[in-house]
Amino acid sequence: MATIMKQLQSKAVQARRILQKHGTTNHKQLLEQNSQCCVSDRTLERSWEVPKQLYYTCYSRTFSSQAAFIEGDDRPPSMRKLAAKKEDVILRAFPRKKTGKNWCKKERRVGLVPSIVFEQENGHLGGNKELVSVEKTQLENIVNKIGQTFFLARTYDMEIYDKPGGQIRKKEKVLPRTIHLHSASDELLNVTFIRAPPSVKLKVDIPLVFIGEDSCPGIRKGGYVNTMKRVVTYVCPADAIPPFLEVDLSTLDVGQKILLRDLKVDPRLKISHGDSSLPVVKIMGTRSVEDAAAANSTK
Secondary structure (H helix, E strand, O other), rough: OOHHHHHHHHHHHHHHHHHHOOOOOOOOHHHHOOOOOOOOOHHOOOOOOOOOOHHHHHHOOOEEOOOOHHHHOOOHHHHHHHHHHOOOOEEEEEEHHHHHHHHHHHHOOOOOOEEEEOOOOOOOEEOEEEHHHHHHHHHHHHHHHHOOHHHHHOOOEHHHHHOOOOEEEEEEEEEEEEEEEOOOOOOOEEEEEEOOOOOOOOEEEEEEEEEOOOOOOHHHHHOOOEEEEEEEEEEEHHOOOOOOOEEEEEOOOOOOOOOHOOOOOOOOOOOOOOOOOOOEEEEEEEEEEHHHHHHHHHH
């Protein structure tokens, strides 16, 4: 416990420096700017003796296919769908000769993001590792436009040049696997990609986009949407990965729900794990609304 508290106190010192750097002492305001911070170890939350906001502020954030659901999205469905629209993007990358913190810092100073391209073998990141650096401005524009969740759920063409302004050495299809951001500045630190040729089956988290809320009978009666899942993990060929899945709520009444097996997907998409009878979303309501719906159903 003493070791944990020393680590937390050290984090608090780092956080205070961050607050001073931003010229504010308002923890809540700065936390809202970095609201996607998260802590995976729940035992630490019960042992804090330093402000929770301070720990959150300085905690480094890693977005991956497994952790993508942490990101909340309060935008209207129409805006989420617009942001989720898939576009053909070609990522420009260059060979990276060395690894290490100092070398990666040099890459970031010249506008590049250190990255690694793997092959996925038997569902795990495997061999044929290649060190590359991707143009930072291009990656930031994509991530800021569609969000981390959608960025991790689609494939891209990557052109690897022999040098900046040089010739294309090779071109391949890749799928982002993890994206690491700086805890305070949101700067892109590194990205991991896996090769995604059409014949290879990959595990990917597909984001859900909910539509039809305006015409949903249950919501019109005073109910609300209880979302159980924001992403669903599928195993599918790389050329069959959808940018998102639409979940239509326009026919749901109070108490009704949509299950995993109800989602309309390509037959080549197979649920990675879990029961297909698990709920994705349910229309909830107050007791009076639910009683009224039950009374109408018995008539």
